[in-house]
Amino acid sequence: MLSIGIMAKRTGTKVQTIRYYEQIGLMPEPGRTEGGQRRYGGVELDRLAFIRHARELGFSLEAIRELLDLSDSPERSCAQVDAVAQRQLKEVEARIARLEALRIELQRMLSECNADRVADCRILQVLRDHEECLADHGKPGN
Amino acid sequence: MLSIGIMAKRTGTKVQTIRYYEQIGLMPEPGRTEGGQRRYGGVELDRLAFIRHARELGFSLEAIRELLDLSDSPERSCAQVDAVAQRQLKEVEARIARLEALRIELQRMLSECNADRVADCRILQVLRDHEECLADHGKPGN
DNA sequence: CTTGAACCTACAGCCGCTGTAGACCCTATA
DNA sequence: TATAGGGTCTACAGCGGCTGTAGGTTCAAG
Structure with a gap:
């Protein structure tokens, strides 16, 4: 116990x-x-x-609930389990893609900024003017 | 207005x-x-x-607050702005690394599962037995 | 002057926990 | 057997970053 x-x-x-x-x-x-x-x-x-x-x-609690339910019926086809895992993989891949775009943009910002004073700082300029930014980002988060 | x-x-x-x-x-x-x-x-x-x-x-609201404060003093050095952006880049890179590990593990799980029935499903087996898993994952999330 | 879209405040809920307060229980040692 | 102190209990608030709802008020076009 x-x-x-x-x-x-x-x-x-x-x-x-x-x-x-x-x-x-x-x-x-x-x-x-x-x-x-x-x-x-x-x-x-x-x-x-x-x-x-x-x-x-990285599975959500909802997905885990589904997996636990599925594993309670061992005779069923595991296609549904595959689908849950597949969905999770897709989500992970999407997040990676998004983060890669952010990484590139951040690196560009950092490499371009050779200024001394805040007034000339490229980083702040890019943040101020969306036009300066190459990427067109999706939703924030992840 | x-x-x-x-x-x-x-x-x-x-x-x-x-x-x-x-x-x-x-x-x-x-x-x-x-x-x-x-x-x-x-x-x-x-x-x-x-x-x-x-x-x-991907900047947090706290980081944004800091950037906004900094951009209010244009005569100061922009080293601090750089530091905030640098920190953000590091975070993004860390998340990417973590997600890459998850992606690999998920792909492995999916590719190994050729079972029909839930009872034999490799995916569920891997989830049940941590030992089956190659990666040693950090914290969940991201 | 009427309509209806936009606005207001206040508050609850999302996810997945984490932390706190104040009380209670369990077990090892004296 | 008494006590100490660590573990556990419930209940609830808070995190980040919003989003949605209810029930009411205001604004601007026609």
Whole structure:
């Protein structure tokens, strides 16, 4: 029987995060001691490890929920699992592409700025005048 | 004199976002009509455009605040501006590196899974057993 | 003068946690 | 068996950066 702290340590999760996963229904409600403390078994530990690993790979909690549901029906086709992973890969690729564009623009800005004073700073000029900017960026974030 | 809606249209910002920027002190409190509606001038428009452009380049609101403060003292050295941009570039590069690792891992997972049934699905196996995974990922997100 | 689009404030919600306060429990040692 | 102190409990607020809603007011065109 594992306390929540042990679970946390074993999976590299914060205690509050585990409680949060329980709250949103990603982790099951575990048994309790007489005093009301959570006690877990190996199944729950595995589930939490699965969740954490999927998080590390960038899957959203919603996607993880889907994967966990799918893995509960072992006889079904795994095409849906593939689709979830494929979707995740596409998202990651899109983020990389966007960040690459930002990286290039930032590098250009930095390399062009040889000014001393703020008044002549190319970086601020580029930020002020969108026209100076080569890239036409998508949405901010990521 | 520009209404908030015009400001929004000109800069591709949502009206609420502009009010939010005002709330957190990134945009100044503008003048008002007798009826209490915000009216802006060109200076505010430029400032908002600056903010949006910097956001598109991935700068945090805190970094943007810093850049705006710096651009208010045109006689100072622009070394600090460079430092902010440099920091941003480093962050972008770090995110790219992390996402690249995820991309590779996801591709590997997908290419290895030739199973039909969920029970044999490599993707789920990799997620279950961290050992199967090559990369040792950092923090989730980005 | 009327209409209806735009604007106002205030607040809740998104994601995925993280931190806090104040109380309670569990276990090891004296 | 009493106590100390670390772990755990609930409940809620806060992060970043917005976005959406409700319910009301104002502005400008016709």
